[in-house]
Amino acid sequence: MKDRLLQVTQKMRALQLADVRSYKGYVLMASIFGLAVVLAFGAATLAVRGIEHVVARDTRAVLAQNGLDWAEVQTDGLLLTLRGEADSEASRFRALSVVSTVVAAERVIDDMQVAPSMEIAAPRFLMEILRNGLDVSVIGLIPTDFDTASIVSRIEQIDPEISVIDMLETASHPVPFGWDRAVAFGLEALTLIPASKISIAADQVEVTGLADSERQRNEMRETLMRDRPRGLIASINISAPRPVITPFTLRFVIEESGARFDACSADTTEARMAILRSGRAAGAQGVIDCTIGLGSPSPRWQVAATESITALAALGAGSVTIADTDVSLVVPNSIAPERLDRVAADLERVLPEVFSLDTLRLPPSAGDEGERSDPAIEFVASRAEDGIVLLRGQLTDARLRDAVHAVAKTEFGLNAVRINARLDPDLPEGWPVRALLAVDTLAQLEHGQVRVRADRFDISGVSGDASVSDKISRAVAEQLGRGAVFNLDIRYDERFDPVAMQPSPARCERWIKDVLEEQQITFNPGSASIVTDAGRVLDKIAEILRDCGRLEFEVAGHTDSQGRLETNMRLSQQRAEAVVAALSGRGILVSDFVAKGYGPEFPVADNATAAGREANRRIEFRLTGESAAEAEAERAGGAPVPEEAAPEPPDEADLEIEVTSGAGDVPRPPERPQR
Template sequence: MKRFLDRLLSAATPLLIQYKWYGMTGIAFVAAALLALGGAQLSARALENVVARETASALITEGLDWAEVETDGLLLRLSGEAPTEASRFNAISTANQIVSAERILDEITVKPATEIAAPDFSMEILRNGLDVQMVGLVPWEFDLSAFQARVEAVDAELSVENMLETAGYPEPFAWASATDFALSALASLNAAKISISPGRVNVVGLTGSEDERDRIRIELARERPRDVIAALDISAPRPAISPFTLRFVLDEDGARFDACAADTQDARSAILNSARAAGASGRLECIVGLGAPTPDWQDGVVAALDTIAQMGAGTVTFSDTDVTMVVPATVGSDVFDRRIGALEGRLPDAFSLDAVRLPPSDSQLAAVQDQAEFGARLLENGAVMLSGRLTDARTRDAVRSLAQANFGPDAVTMAARLDPDLPGGWPLKALLAVDVLSYLNTGTVRVVPDRVEISGVSGLTDASDQISRLLADKLGQRAVFALDVTYDEAFDPIAQLPTPARCKGWIDEIITDRKITFDPGSTSITGDAIGVLDEIAEVLRGCGRMSMEVAGHTDSQGRLETNMRLSQQRAEAVVAGLMARGALVSEFVAKGYGPEFPIADNATESGREDNRRIEFSLIGASLEAARAELAPEGNTPAEDAELQELPDESELAIPVSPGEDAALRPRTRPDRAE
């Protein structure tokens, strides 16, 4: 408008000069023109404001407050960022109700559409024998055909039903690692449910035995990729026990089970409580299995144990529903009759009781019988010594042949002489002595006329149960035998498989006996420390991949910065030394702590020597596996792992110190030379 007025005045001035309108008439004409033009300008601006105000109000009413309105003469300019294309069109339509479409300038931009998030990919593989089903949603890039071919390659007889869906997104992190590990679990288990998600695999499976369950758990733990969290819930069915056997002894050596079986956990608790009431102490074992001959098993066993406790001595043997109770002559006949009568009233109808009170021994007969003996002894080196008396040459040959079949032809030494006047049943007891010896790793079986005595060490957790069942089956329910068999984990092949907890315990034993030492101010491993590092590397080579922290510690002498740097370099030197010796240290972390965690007094030389040390601690998945292995019975690793992610590795480190929890120190490792 200002430019228009300037042009008007420029055009009017020459005319005024030309016609010499310098009087009042010319001035009035110019003033009138200026007033008219000013009024027109004000009217135009008022109209623009009304249009802008009405348009803005209409947009706000429609919820389009993001739109900005400007006027330029007869034009209406719309600007701003619309959340969607539909919102932009709605703003233009609303403005069109105020002004015509040709007067609207559209300068609205549309907010870029956000990328749709990828779905949660997951897959479940269900296997029941030779039938396999796969369901879930997998990435488009995942080679589904190749994966199905790998599943079918597990067993040529597998029938695979593929119900997987795909979505057009790339594979998430650790998806390939998780599917590879799932295939390993599928190949190991005939009955399993395997749930797969990026970086995580949950395995619920069933095996045929506890040994197989333990083996598969250890194998899968070793094969787990580093970027995959695995939760393994692998169980084994209860063992089938036949005959269902229990044997309880109360004599001068105390109360104990030679064999114990229960059909339920409640029955097991009730039986063990009765045994403790009868005088048994320490850790009592009782197998929960299948094959109980009657639902009243618990009631019958508890009644018999209570009776033994009331008489103060005796042995009770259950073989299915046959119950045999043998009581020594020290129990009075009146007490025996009264207690046995009460027991017959308490026993459920399914049980058959045979109770015997032994007569007093004849001292002269005992002296003669003590001379008759046959012994079978298994030494630590595997040699078997057979000595004593046998009835005839045929029996001697049969005993030797059985021993050679069980232990090897070169391991058996026969030193038994012949005596045809031995008591009846002697050949059977001699053969049983050799059979019983095969349940032991070291020990002795002694046969005398009135009993069989077994003592030794076994790597079988249920050795006493099996031996009792064998003797009761072959010699009858009235057989008298004494069992003193100790379980030793060092002889248990399953218990001695390398696990993170055991491997750490073996390393702790090495560095407890001999420390990894360095020369003052040095990071070089020299002298005796080389031998220590060799032993640790030997353990680690057998343990496979583990996650561990190697921590370096110093005393408080010197500057803190120097000690921190020195401890870090020494820890790194240990890891490098182990790697040079063939140990798998890809998941090892070297950490220097300087003087931060002393275990002794830095004011003394001996204390400073103790503080200058190298420690090994489990971290990450290896620590989780160790905690699951050492968890109390009844708490499965999957119960904790199913709902919890692994915490930060720094929170899981186990410092090795004199006050460390003894539960993380397993038994001494087996002799590698053997």
């Protein structure tokens, strides 16, 4: 039994040992298999990582080459993800297209974002107003917050009969800076010019229009230049039609004092230049005006004018007058008859066929002054500087005296005319026409005298119309006919010219300078206290500045060289500040004024003399900033230019003015004046 149990036990142990050995084999095999799996997975991972690195590197490179380096690249096995913010949908699509050259499109995951679109920019608001008399059309785009009805209402206020067609559209954007002032300036131009086109933007206004005459054109231009808001760019193009000249007149005079044009008309620019060249060759000097107009009696007017001037220059004295096709050559008695006949014959040969020549050699009794043998026979119309008109001399009868008196009262006012005329029925033929013409001619002068004699018509005086000599010559030639002998001595004075006297930066600066040249602003010795008598000077300057509006000025104080430099510099500064304060006290807006003390730095006279030191102690006003730029542009535009050097004016006689603001448009004056 025991042996049996022992055998069984031994078999069981053998079996157990076999099981243990079999289990260890299994474990070993499992371990080997597991290790192989791990090694395979590791190798695969390393391969994938290598592939991801290569794909990411190549993708980033191709993105950078195309300027798309904002795109971020991430790889996950064979998949590639693009992230980042594109500035537009086009940039996002371009990034996908570029990456597809490296990685198949189905393996690319698009995780890119597109930057939000910016707010839509406000459009350029522009309004155009077309006016033809009482018909007005308004077209354009304006801000919604700007009341359309107010624009139409303001236009309707120009005239009760005006008709406005409103074709404005609106956009819901803020009203741009400067829009209100630009609209106000544009509507002012519309009010001023009945035939016009006004284009209005926030920073610029373009004005195109028609004027009835050159004078009206100049007045419109001056008004708009003066009222233009500071900082607003304004383009002003106003055209004036050619005047109709009748009769077409030219008058050239050579006297001991020199040669001059009393009247000059031309039908073309070329004719104008040729006539002016002939006049200068005959001795005329200075700035000469010659009106280009309609009404020329012949296309060969230029030939008649230039040849007539040349003939008079050959004689050396006298006058030549052309009225339409009538040429009148009048010379003093000092010209020999043979010489006159020879020159007249030469002139007749070269004059165009339609022109006729009449010559007159004044008798010995006429002399240089044109005196008659009986100087008592005359009619004189004179106007004094105070406006009183005196009519004296001889008239043919009571009817003529009443007619002359009535015309004068109509022209000059009921209480301004004094008449003291004697009646003489034996006066020379044509006396009534001459007497009435004298009153009409005097009405074109601010003050002066018109003297009527049987053989001569003399006009002298002052006028604010630069072209008055042309007008008077034309009227006299038309009324008195061929062979009329008349003499003009009319001086232009801009003080009586409403256009020339309108305030502008350059004129305001000059007017203040004139006041200070007449009397300086003086101070108590060694102080900045203005003396009482200088108050009148400040009153005059304040009155000028009120009319001139807002300007930028430097008020400069100067001293003589006596005393310490530091003291003089401080004193000049204090005196300049005192002047600015005094003007402010008189209601002048001085926010754009700068007080500057220069001490003795810029003397205008010799400090070694008492008179020189007194002249050096002074106050000066000088425009600065945009005001100085406008003044420089004004001076440049108005400077006289010799006709030979001047640019040809357009045949339409248009005037185009560009008024701009900003330092880039006009050279800015130096910060420190040269005194």
